[in-house]
Amino acid sequence: MGIYLPIAEISVNIFVLLAMGAAVGFLSGMFGVGGGFLITPLLIFYNIPPAIAVATGANQVIASSFSGALSHMKRGTLDFKLGGVLLAGGIVGSTGGIYVFALLRRLGQLDLFISLLYVVLLGTVGGLMLVESVNALRATRSGAAPVLKKSGQHNWIHRLPLKMRFRASKLFVSVIPVLGLGAAIGFLSSIMGVGGGFIMVPALIYLLKVPTNVVIGTSLFQIIFTSAYTTLVHATTNQTVDVMLAFLLMAGGVAGAQYGAKAGQRLRGEQLRALLALLVLAVAIRLAIDLFVTPPNLYSLSGVGLS
Amino acid sequence: MAGLRTLAAAALLSLLAAAPSAKAQAPLTENIQIGLSTDNVSITAGFSGADLTIFGSLENADTLVARQGRYDVIVVLEGPARPVVVRRKDRVLGVWVNLESETFKNVPVSYSVATTRPLQDVTDPNSYKQLSLGASNLYLQPADAEDSPATIEEFTAALRERKAATGLYSENVGGVQFLSQNLFRATVRLAPNVPVGTHKARAFLFKSGLFIKESSAQLEIRKSGFEQSIFRVAHDYSFLYGVFAVSLAMLTGWLGRLVFRKD
Numbered sequence: 001m002g003i004y005l006p007i008a009e010i011s012v013n014i015f016v017l018l019a020m021g022a023a024v025g026f027l028s029g030m031f032g033v034g035g036g037f038l039i040t041p042l043l044i045f046y047n048i049p050p051a052i053a054v055a056t057g058a059n060q061v062i063a064s065s066f067s068g069a070l071s072h073m074k075r076g077t078l079d080f081k082l083g084g085v086l087l088a089g090g091i092v093g094s095t096g097g098i099y100v101f102a103l104l105r106r107l108g109q110l111d112l113f114i115s116l117l118y119v120v121l122l123g124t125v126g127g128l129m130l131v132e133s134v135n136a137l138r139a140t141r142s143g144a145a146p147v148l149k150k151s152g153q154h155n156w157i158h159r160l161p162l163k164m165r166f167r168a169s170k171l172f173v174s175v176i177p178v179l180g181l182g183a184a185i186g187f188l189s190s191i192m193g194v195g196g197g198f199i200m201v202p203a204l205i206y207l208l209k210v211p212t213n214v215v216i217g218t219s220l221f222q223i224i225f226t227s228a229y230t231t232l233v234h235a236t237t238n239q240t241v242d243v244m245l246a247f248l249l250m251a252g253g254v255a256g257a258q259y260g261a262k263a264g265q266r267l268r269g270e271q272l273r274a275l276l277a278l279l280v281l282a283v284a285i286r287l288a289i290d291l292f293v294t295p296p297n298l299y300s301l302s303g304v305g306l307s
Numbered sequence: 308m309a310g311l312r313t314l315a316a317a318a319l320l321s322l323l324a325a326a327p328s329a330k331a332q333a334p335l336t337e338n339i340q341i342g343l344s345t346d347n348v349s350i351t352a353g354f355s356g357a358d359l360t361i362f363g364s365l366e367n368a369d370t371l372v373a374r375q376g377r378y379d380v381i382v383v384l385e386g387p388a389r390p391v392v393v394r395r396k397d398r399v400l401g402v403w404v405n406l407e408s409e410t411f412k413n414v415p416v417s418y419s420v421a422t423t424r425p426l427q428d429v430t431d432p433n434s435y436k437q438l439s440l441g442a443s444n445l446y447l448q449p450a451d452a453e454d455s456p457a458t459i460e461e462f463t464a465a466l467r468e469r470k471a472a473t474g475l476y477s478e479n480v481g482g483v484q485f486l487s488q489n490l491f492r493a494t495v496r497l498a499p500n501v502p503v504g505t506h507k508a509r510a511f512l513f514k515s516g517l518f519i520k521e522s523s524a525q526l527e528i529r530k531s532g533f534e535q536s537i538f539r540v541a542h543d544y545s546f547l548y549g550v551f552a553v554s555l556a557m558l559t560g561w562l563g564r565l566v567f568r569k570d
Binding site for chain 2: 002004006007009010011059060062063064065066067070071108109111112116224228231232233234235236239241243244246247250251253254255257258259291292294295297298299300301302
């Protein structure tokens with residue numbers, strides 16, 4: 001069944017979008033990520049203009065992270081204070097990102113920049129996570145206790161000033177890296193249409209040593225607001241948010257997310273991380289291939305100004 | 308043949324210099340008229356392209372010429388004009404990057420042609436160029452005229468090719484049919500991604516390969532109903548629209564959890 005998207009200005013198949021939303025929702029519920037890093041490339045592969053895919057992706061991420069954050073709030077695995085500080089940084093980063101987004105669009109380099117960011121970030125994060133989780137899996141198999149949080153061991157981040165105590169996360173750490181991380185995520189959110197969970201989760205675990213059970217809820221909490229802000233700014237400055245498209249993706253997404261969360265509870269932490277790493281790497285490789293393979297059309301058209 | 312007639316008319320003029328020129332052009336020249344059954348077309352949610360029928364008539368047609376089928380009509384439906392940037396990807400360190408670009412002023416977003424016969428049979432390439440008629444002859448004005456002609460030509464060709472590939476520039480040979488000696492019907496294609504705005508329908512009359520007359524009419528293409536409202540709100544009340552998009556997302560997330568909750 002076809003449906004006309006009012007902002008993207010094309011007709012698409014309603015079931016393809018629902019299925020796309022459901023599949024990504026399932027994965028996002030399972031891994032505790034918003035799923036934006038999958039939705040945006042998928043929409044681009046489905047011929048939605050990248051600018052609209054990014055803005056609408058951000059809108060869709062709100063629904064899945066809101067739904068996920070509610071579950072975590074109920075279970076008490078959400079650190080509001082840590083989320084709040086991350087958010088403060090996120091708003092700043094997001095504002096900067098919107099400006100860069102508009103600039104790149106004028107220069108005609110937006111698509112390339114989006115792809116490059118995806119490849120580099122997903123490749124790095126996926127690679128690191130894969131190595132770590134495989135090591136952890138091997139350690140558990142050989143009988144050693146998994147060592148995730150080494151409380152006595154501190155890195156350079158823990159020597160920075162302006163320390164703050166985050167009770168729910170059992171953390172006493174400087175606000176500088178927290179704000180910086182929030183800003184980086186906000187920047188990516190506005191340029192890539194992602195919530196940034198795929199970076200936030202490992203960063204909180206490995207850099208700030210936040211306990212894994214608190215990480216996902218807190219990350220989702222922060223993502224709700226960063227992507228809500230991104231959606232608002234894209235809607236007002238670029239008019240690229242397509243609610244019809246977003247709604248179809250969300251409808252499929254929230255359904256899939258609840259099933260995914262259930263499936264995720266049956267897997268162990270290391271296994272989850274290894275799977276997520278593989279998924280992230282797969283997307284990175286797919287996008288990298290597109291950068292190097294000769295495109296079917298060397299020429300592209302775009303409007304001057306906003307559209 | 309019509310060329311001969313103009314020559315003859317000119318000769319007549321010089322002979323009868325005192326006679327008013329309008330009378331000197333007798334017999335009456337052919338005229339063409341087109342009419343649209345509606346002056347606006349609405350695109351709804353299920354729009355996947357359509358055919359638009361335009362009726363037209365020939366006035367003062369020469370019966371003999373008509374019988375021999377030497378009248379040709381080309382009908383064009385031209386979308387609103389907008390500036391367009393054409394970019395070319397080139398390889399930089401193995402990666403394909405948009406490097407060269409060329410901006411064109413006033414490029415019609417869509418351009419559908421319907422003709423009685425294949426374009427090359429109607430008249431010669433020069434006439435098409437002069438009339439700026441047909442997707443491959445349409446004059447596209449570069450914003451920076453100082454670029455090398457080869458570059459401009461390359462990007463112009465690319466622009467036409469991309470437009471044709473997306474169905475926005477189309478040609479319907481045989482799309483114009485004479486229903487009688489004076490009446491014709493043209494069928495032009497509206498692509499699924501036809502742009503909204505004021506479109507211009509133009510009909511060109513040719514007689515034995517010579518351009519005689521042009522007639523035009525306007526057509527408004529709009530989005531209708533729900534889609535139209537969304538589009539309008541997104542542009543006119545963009546902040547409220549953004550708030551709505553965010554609220555809708557949160558509501559969906561919350562409802563989705565209530566309905567599908569698994570924990």
